[in-house]
Amino acid sequence: MDRRQQKTRIAIYDALTELLKKKKFEDLTVQDIIDEANIGRSTFYSHFETKDQLLEEMCREMFEHVFSRDLAPESGHDFSGDHKGIAARLTHVLYHIREHKENISAILGGESEQTFVRFFREYLENAFDDVLGYVSSKVPKEFRKQFIIGSFVETVKWWIGTGLKLTPEQVVADYLLMLNGGGK
């Protein structure tokens, strides 16, 4: 890949990251990004068809290169009788999110959140395929899956909304408690 292309791409990503500290994604114009990245207008459009595609690619990058590094279940410490180390794995996910809270927070809460959430769900479905495949005696598999993932996504959104006050460990602990009927 041409060095010029790499530089441009990075400039755009950096510009976006920078701008997301000040504005929500949907309030940004392509011109904003172009100015911040200090590139030509047509250059931007030779890399991305549209602003939304940029977001798409950025999310893809994030999940492919950041989260999916540790898709496999942890082989180590299975504390608290945790089935297949779910708690540890979920905690891991939350740590990654906290690392990227700058970007993610700005994406969430607006219209652009759906794109992120789409990737997030897909990631979770793959990453926790083993757990989700488990068939309950009472609740249909699809429903169970929907419920577990949906409630986790919502929990994460809520967590970010609070400004990440709780620790990842606390969030996961409460989440698993609720999932096991601990809300009674």
Added chain:
Amino acid sequence: MDRRQQKTRIAIYDALTELLKKKKFEDLTVQDIIDEANIGRSTFYSHFETKDQLLEEMCREMFEHVFSRDLAPESGHDFSGDHKGIAARLTHVLYHIREHKENISAILGGESEQTFVRFFREYLENAFDDVLGYVSSKVPKEFRKQFIIGSFVETVKWWIGTGLKLTPEQVVADYLLMLNGGGK
């Protein structure tokens, strides 16, 4: 209120309902609505500042006049040892949603979904205030609340996404099972 205003408003609402059968909300232009409603351009803008405000008002109307009619807990049949008739009340909500599936389905799944979901959450928080206020011994109140509502909203979104295949009763039953740890 002037009859003309009423007619215009209804024409706009009807037009929107009609158009939502064919297109997603965010793909509609103001002109589409104007044409379908058969009104003048400036007339639309004398009623609504923007397309989004129209959606806002429509959602408000829906929740104020349709859902909130039966906010109070059902005094009757408390079958299956159901605490305060939650199952019955949730089922009621789903029936309302099914009534308005035409509108709701078109709003959900797009960027406009957030507006609807915002109203939905607010409604649920009020409608089930009594249940949600219950303090768990282990999980913090706010977390519990977030979890219960979030997972229900997600369940409803999922349900609509499947084309309302399950009956409201089935959905509620499975939801409550999951909430009580029935997913194990």
Added chain:
DNA sequence: CATGTTATCGAACACCATGTTCGATATTTT
């Protein structure tokens, strides 16, 4: 019914972001 009020109409307009085009220039690859 008469009169003042208010809503509607719709064409015209200014505005702004989008996405494209193209020839000149700069950088990289081979």
Added chain:
DNA sequence: AAAATATCGAACATGGTGTTCGATAACATG
């Protein structure tokens, strides 16, 4: 050194938005 390719940026076409305003029609009130 030559060929290939990326960038630049001004200019442009497009399309939806929201506003303006004078003319017309519908309404409320006494």
